[in-house]
Amino acid sequence: MDERNKLLTIGQFAALHGINKKTLMWYDEIGLFKPAAVNSENGYRCYNYRQSSILETILLLRELDVSVNEIQSFMKNRSATSLKCLLDEKIADLDRNIAHLKGLRKTLCSQRQNMVTLLTMDLSDITLVEKEERCLITVETNEKTSFDKEVELITAETRKYQLRRLHDASYGTMIPTEDLYHGNFNHYTKLFIQIPVPIEQNEPDLMQKSGLHIQPGGTYLRAFHKGDWEGVSLKYQDILAYAGKRGLTLSGYSYEMGINETVIDRMEDYITQIEIPVCSLPVPHRH
Numbered sequence: 001m002d003e004r005n006k007l008l009t010i011g012q013f014a015a016l017h018g019i020n021k022k023t024l025m026w027y028d029e030i031g032l033f034k035p036a037a038v039n040s041e042n043g044y045r046c047y048n049y050r051q052s053s054i055l056e057t058i059l060l061l062r063e064l065d066v067s068v069n070e071i072q073s074f075m076k077n078r079s080a081t082s083l084k085c086l087l088d089e090k091i092a093d094l095d096r097n098i099a100h101l102k103g104l105r106k107t108l109c110s111q112r113q114n115m116v117t118l119l120t121m122d123l124s125d126i127t128l129v130e131k132e133e134r135c136l137i138t139v140e141t142n143e144k145t146s147f148d149k150e151v152e153l154i155t156a157e158t159r160k161y162q163l164r165r166l167h168d169a170s171y172g173t174m175i176p177t178e179d180l181y182h183g184n185f186n187h188y189t190k191l192f193i194q195i196p197v198p199i200e201q202n203e204p205d206l207m208q209k210s211g212l213h214i215q216p217g218g219t220y221l222r223a224f225h226k227g228d229w230e231g232v233s234l235k236y237q238d239i240l241a242y243a244g245k246r247g248l249t250l251s252g253y254s255y256e257m258g259i260n261e262t263v264i265d266r267m268e269d270y271i272t273q274i275e276i277p278v279c280s281l282p283v284p285h286r287h
Contacts, residue, residue: 005048007037013047017055032072033058057083064090110170114259118271126223126242128278133217137193138174143186150191170194172257174213177250177276180240185233192255216252219278228267232256235274243278251279 014021027033028045033055035045061071066086074082139153154171174190192213221243225235236254243250254276264270 005050007046007048010035010045010047013051017052017059019059027058030068030072032068032075061086061090064093066090107170111262115263117273118260118263121224123224123226123271126221126239129220129222129275131215131217131220131275134194134215136213136215138213139191139193141173141188141191143188154191154193170257172255174253174255177252177254180236180250180254180276185236190253215255216277220275221248221250221278223274225272225274226269228270229272232272232274235272239274239276249279250276252277 010021036048037046173188179187260271
C-alpha cells in the first residue's frame with residue numbers, strides 16, 4: 001500500500017499540521033478543503049498524506065492574511081500562474097510590512113536614545129557631536145503659519161510617504177544659520193520630517209521632487225533648551241558665544257527637535273534639542 005494513501009483520523013491529520021481539528025471541520029463545511037474519505041458508519045472524516053501539500057498551501061495563504069474567499073477562488077482555478085500572481089502580491093505586502101517594522105524599530109531606538117539623553121545630560125552643556133548624513137522631508141513655513149496649520153502640513157506630508165501614524169517619524173524646525181548670526185532667532189523657514197525608512201524604498205522618483213533636504217553629515221554643535229519656545233533665543237546667544245570663543249564657524253541650518261513630548265504635561269518641562277553643523281574647526285597650534 002502506498003504510504004501516501006494511508007488514511008489518518010481528523011485528529012491525527014490536524015496534529016500533523018499543528019492545527020485544531022475544528023479548523024479542518026470548518027474547511028470541510030465551507031467546501032475549502034474536503035477529507036479524502038468519510039466513514040459511512042460513523043461519519044468520521046479521514047485524510048491522507050497526499051493532501052498535506054494542499055493544506056499547507058491553504059495555511060500559508062491564511063498566514064499571509066489572504067481571505068477565505070480569495071483562497072476558495074484560487075483553489076477552484078489552481079495553476080502555477082494564479083499562485084505566482086497571488087504570491088507576488090503577498091510578497092509585496094510583506095516587503096511593505098518589513099520596511100514599516102524596520103522603520104518603527106528605528107523610531108523606537110531613537111526615542112529610547114532620547115530618554116537616555118534625558119536621564120544623563122546636563123542642560124547647560126554645549127558639545128560637539130558627529131552625525132551621519134540623512135535625507136529629510138521639508139515643508140515651508142514662516143512666522144505667520146499657525147501651529148494648527150503646521151500640524152496639518154506635517155500630517156499631509158507623512159501620508160505622501162505612506163507612514164501609518166504620526167509617531168512613525170520624527171519632526172522638527174529649521175532656521176538658517178545666517179539668520180542666527182544676524183540675531184533673527186525666531187526666523188523658522190522649514191518644518192522637517194525625519195522618516196525612518198530610506199525614501200528610495202518608498203518611491204524612487206521622489207528623490208527628484210522638491211521638498212527634500214539633505215542634512216549633511218559631519219561635526220555638529222549640540223545644545224538643549226528647557227522651557228517654552230520663547231526662551232530659545234537666549235540659548236542661541238549662548239551657542240554663538242560658545243562658537244565664537246572656540247573659533248567655530250556654523251553653517252547651513254539649525255535643526256530643532258523636541259525630545260520629551262511624550263513624557264511631560266507642562267510646557268515648562270519641554271526640552272528642545274538644537275543641532276547646528278560646524279563647517280570649520282580651529283586648527284590646533286603646533287608646539
